[in-house]
Amino acid sequence: MAQPEQQNPQNKNDNFFNKNPLITFAIFSIVVIMLFKAFVGDESQLGSKVNGSSATRTQEVSYAELKKLIINKQVEKVAIGQTYIRALSADGNNKTAYTTRRILGEDTKLTDLLDKQNIDYSGFNESNWFTEMFGWLFPFLIIIAIWMFFAGRMQKSMGGGILGMGSSKKLVNSEKPKTKFEDVAGAQEAKEEVLEIVDFLRSPGRYVELGAKIPKGVLLVGSPGTGKTLLAKAVAGEADVPFFSVSGSSFIEMFVGVGAARVRDLFEQAKKDAPSIIFIDEIDAIGKSRAAGGMMGGNDEREQTLNQLLAEMDGFGTDTPVIILAATNRPEILDPALLRPGRFDRQVLVDKPDYQGRIDILNVHIKGVKVDSDADLEEIARLTAGLAGADLANIVNEAALLAGRKSQKTVRQADLREAVERAIAGLSKKSRRIDEKEKRIVAYHESGHALLAETTKGAKKVSKVSIVPRGLAALGYTLNTPEENKYLMQRHELIAEIDVLLAGRVAEEVFIGEISTGAANDLERATDILKAMVQMYGMSDVAGLMVLEKQRSTFLGGGMTQAKEYSEKMAEEMDQFIKNTLYERYADVKIRLEEYHDAIEKMVELLYAKENITGEQVRSIIEKYEIENAIETKLEPRKEKSSTNKILIDE
């Protein structure tokens, strides 16, 4: 399960033991045996201890000799055990312990003799086979107990262990979760998207009879702590099917060849228990694009594991009710082979929660906590823009701990506020809170993108606008829905894309009065499109139909630079053309945004309050504004959200 890194400090401590299990085992055995010997001592000396003095030496004698010693009064004490007799010599400091085997039936005569000689005698309990065996076994039992304890912990932390080498019998977590959709707050869209899977797992027969194709693999995309694992569990919980989970990163720590074997076992188990769900957390750890590995050949173990995963996914038909859910924060680095039809061909965005989402999540987690009547979760939600569900769960828990430390009966608003401050101070770099000023800038920037996307012919329609930060770099985003199966781009569509990209920057200039660094990525992409139009598509007067740059083959590492095949003059003209066109488009976009000034203000207002708004909301604001101001729409009737399974993001 991928939690924010700070939540799992144990993994790091275990590392030495994980990597050196045999050394660990050896050290433990030696330490335990030494301790045991030191405390319990050697069992074989038990007899000599019985006499209450430590004999300096032991001597075996015959029964007759012992008798002689007694008759001569050369011993002072005698101890009789079950099988042998000990006698301690009487001669001063230099004591000797004589031992001899007992003879059946002789004893009465011996005690008579001792009585006669007036020598003290007593019986003693010899260590028998049982205590001796126990003496040997005991240290081993301790070692085995400790070993099992550690092996268990290792299995938990690395999802694998030495005892289960090569098999996943114990390595894969299998459970039947009780988690339900109601435990996953917010994330409405994501829940709707996986609803179909739940239905399929509940009654696969119905779908199979219909011949309906259910996705085999679904990629849950979102930052750490946004509830991907939780959602996957909820799918299993709702459908009441077993949930097999592994973490992608655990494969990489394994011995060579084990990863692939584990994948095989994992699928075997899941198929045996079908209908079932396989959940692969951090799939990017095994699914990193092979091309991204570069010339170094990459990681063999990873590649084998990935190949096995692909083979397994291809190996069963859509009529086998096993669904594979995988989680990642970075879908863009995944090997394209993973995303092909029949594999993870569907993506579900599990995003950080917006304002309402945060209230809902806080409500879920505060359920088991006693709160004061002054608690105001709306305020806490306002203070935590940009935080993920896991952060919010932590905040509630932290507040309860704080209240407990102060011996309060209930959690007060002050505790919650303090917990927020602590959480924010301890946030990892990946997760951050945006302040009010940034929020305002981002709201205008994104509204600019959205407005242009909705009023420009040939632009991709908006499906969602958000000012919830996705990571450190992206403070907000506009989600586009590309039309399906689109391979050709017409010239006006490329220009439309440039307009949409520039609109973020233009909105900052028009509405805030000052530009920011937030448009860097937009400008880079706009420049790239123009460059391609000149160099590859023959869409400019500068180069005409002449192609200046061959389409690079990504096969041989797309990064290789090619010698320029055009003149310096051409290069200069091209630069000039790109620069001028960008200015031209910029001016055009500015006019458009000014024309829709109040519509943008409306959008910003809504976005500011809700943090996420849908494409429909954007369209309704624009349509209303157009009607009120008698602006003729530049588009054919706006279409409903087209169904698509790829996620395209405009930052």
Ligand code: ADP
């Ligand atoms: P991910 O797999 O995306 O990294 P997790 O599913 O492991 O995140 O989330 C960690 C914890 O954070 C969950 O166990 C839950 O307590 C809390 N959490 C995250 N998102 C939500 C949510 N939408 N609703 C309720 N709790 C959440």
Ligand code: ZN
């Ligand atoms: Zn932008």
